[in-house]
Amino acid sequence: MDMLLNQYYLQIAVFVMVNAILGVSIYLTLSTGQLSLGNAGFMSIGAYTCAILTVKAGFPVYLAIPIGGIAASLMSIIIGFPALRLTGIYLAIATLGFGEVVRVIVLNLKITNGALGISGIPTLGTKISKMLSSFGLPQKFGGLSVQQTSTLLVLLILVLILVFLVFFCVRLNRSRVGRAFAAIKADESAAEAMGINTTYYKLLAFALGALIAGIAGGLSAHLTFFIGPKDFAYHRTVEILLYAVLGGSDLVFGPIVGALILTLLPELLRSASNYRLMIYGALLVTMMAFRPQGLISEETVRFWKSKLGRGSK
Amino acid sequence: MFWQQLVNGLTLGSTYSLVALGYTLIMGVLNIINMAHGEIFMIGAFVGLYLVTYFEVNIFVAMAGAMVTSALLGCLMETVALRPLRRKAVSHLAPLISTIGVAIFLESLALNLFGPQSQAFPTELAAVQMQLGPIRISLVQIIILGMSFGLMFVLRFWLSKTRVGKAIRTTAENIETANLLGINTNKIIFLTVALASGLGGIAGVLVGLSFNAVEPTMGLSMGLKGLAVLILGGMGNITGAMLGGLILGIAEVFTVAYGASSYRDAVAFGMIILILFIRPQGLFGKRQGGRF
Structure with missing residues (x-):
């Protein structure tokens, strides 16, 4: 038990969860067939808003994280509105440029502390154990240490957020909005001819993606104790994109599986860490050439369902 | 002061134009955005640098070397990352993602x-x-001004007057029709990618000379500028890419000269947003119709 729950494994599990949330964020934007390359930028807005609110203005964490998400979402509407009127490629470029500009602005502003970044952000773990003790509850359970308990609780919160997001996406797919998303993804002109307001739905998907990216940014700020402009550079965007490309973006589980694999893989291949980005690049090219729909597509699910269904009969 | 800045802006802008031309050529013929163009440009810069420092060749020989290497790299990218996607019906985002992979x-x-x-x-x-x-x-x-303007005029002339140039323009207009007319479109695509990448390689050496710095991350920032010019001038529009690059270069230099030097890299993006609001087809783009 102690070996399984050591701090290193727990920390990796926490990162898997945050990355899975980011995977959901790119899934939502991709579900209308739009590619956003600004997720790291939105993450950065969420993280900085949240960190500044808690460190400098003394906001409570549970309020600051949603505010960070909303800030990112508002920004996405400003960016998305001109870009979404055009074809998908414009959005990709505009958001890519946006991510870079956010980086430049963050590097130059005083409130974000420039290249030094913001440190001393209260971590969720310590907040939780403080809260526990203020309620008079014990800070540790059974044989677990204080740190293990708080990390486990953080993990629990992240799992709950992720489960909620997955539930939300699954329900969304069955709703009017989700069907509009799917129609736009299949054929935008046909969807428009059916009377779907494509700009509205594309903007909605884009803003939802940004909201979740912003929240993930806020969460990651409160997990790592430090944020700097380099944390949210272009490579972060590519990593987030890879979750969807590897896992598949047809279903919400695709990017989550992608995030799981791509967070665990570098930990297992520590010795090859210099070549990580090279492997990622090669992976993107190979996936596009051989399996552009990703590991998990709707056909995969259908195939296994029919196979398992026949097996049980 | 003003004239000095204008010359500096033109020098910077002409390198942007060269980079943007690479994007434009590929955009025109293949209808995709080659996200790896900035990185091919960077490799070109390194090849030029190493030729000059270790083999002590003339700068023009170094440029030729950079051009050849980049062109070969472009062909390799076309074979590995782009051609397999053309055979299958895939989403229009697939080539974009594939070239991002090449870039990384x-x-x-x-x-x-x-x-x-x-x-x-x-x-x-x-x-x-x-x-x-x-x-x-x-x-x-x-050297920068001479090389870039010279290349741009040669390219312009070559595209409009020669047989191969006409074939490229036909392919850009409509790939199936070009095929029917007996143009070997696969060859033309290969040639275009090689040409675009070669131009990128030369631009890499020129930019390395002007900033006196060559580093692996220069591809990303330059690629972003090239993309901004692509939107500014209008997608797939060669005149637009040339003039758009000059406009961006001059705008950047004046931003630095008269105020906000640290926001220099944000100018390109500000222009994209502005253009998308006011004139989404780009400064020199037509709403529909022929690309070149």
Whole structure:
């Protein structure tokens, strides 16, 4: 038990969860067939808003994280509105440029502390154990240490957020909005001819993606104790994109599986860490050439369902 | 001061134009955005740098070497990352993602091969300066201006007058019709990608000369500028790419000269947003119809 729950494994599990949330964020934007390359930028807005609110203005964490998400979402509407009127490629470029500009602005502003970044952000773990003790509850359970308990609780919160997001996406797919998303993804002109307001739905998907990216940014700020402009550079965007490309973006589980694999893989291949980005690049090219729909597509699910269904009969 | 800045802006802008031309050519013929163009440009810069420092060749020979290497790299990318996608019906985002993969691969390769530090060209070239009326211009600037404008005019002429140039324009207009008319479109695509990448390689050496710094991350920032020019001038519009690059270069230099120097990299993006609001087809783009 102690070996399984050591701090290193727990920390990796926490990162898997945050990355899975980011995977959901790119899934939502991709579900209308739009590619956003600004997720790291939105993450950065969420993280900085949240960190500044808690460190400098003394906001409570549970309020600051949603505010960070909303800030990112508002920004996405400003960016998305001109870009979404055009074809998908414009959005990709505009958001890519946006991510870079956010980086430049963050590097130059005083409130974000420039290249030094913001440190001393209260971590969720310590907040939780403080809260526990203020309620008079014990800070540790059974044989677990204080740190293990708080990390486990953080993990629990992240799992709950992720489960909620997955539930939300699954329900969304069955709703009017989700069907509009799917129609736009299949054929935008046909969807428009059916009377779907494509700009509205594309903007909605884009803003939802940004909201979740912003929240993930806020969460990651409160997990790592430090944020700097380099944390949210272009490579972060590519990593987030890879979750969807590897896992598949047809279903919400695709990017989550992608995030799981791509967070665990570098930990297992520590010795090859210099070549990580090279492997990622090669992976993107190979996936596009051989399996552009990703590991998990709707056909995969259908195939296994029919196979398992026949097996049980 | 004003004229001096204008010359500096033109020098910077002409390199942007060269980079944007690479994007435009591929956009025109293949209808995709080659996200790896910035990284091919960076590799070109490194090849030029190493030819000059280790083999001590003339700068023009180095440019030729950079051009050939980049063109070969472009062909390799076309074979590995783009051609397999054309055979299948895939989403229009697939080539974009595939070229992002090539970009990440090349940048990481350069980091491992050349190291993260910025390296400089030998300084003899930058030291030579001339005074022309109110303007002080260095030999490097003259080489950059001469090379880029020369290449742009040659390209323009070549595309409009020669047989191969016409074939490229036909392919850009409509690939199936071009095929029916007996043009070997696969060959044309290969040629276009090689040409675009070669131009990128030369631009890499020129930019490395003008900033006196070559580093693995230069591809990303330059690629972004090229994309901004692509939107500014209108997608797939060659005149637009040339003039758009000059406009962006001048705008950046004046931003630095009259105020916000640290926001220099944000100018390009500000222009994209503005253009998308006011004139989404780009400054020189038509709403529909022929691309070149």
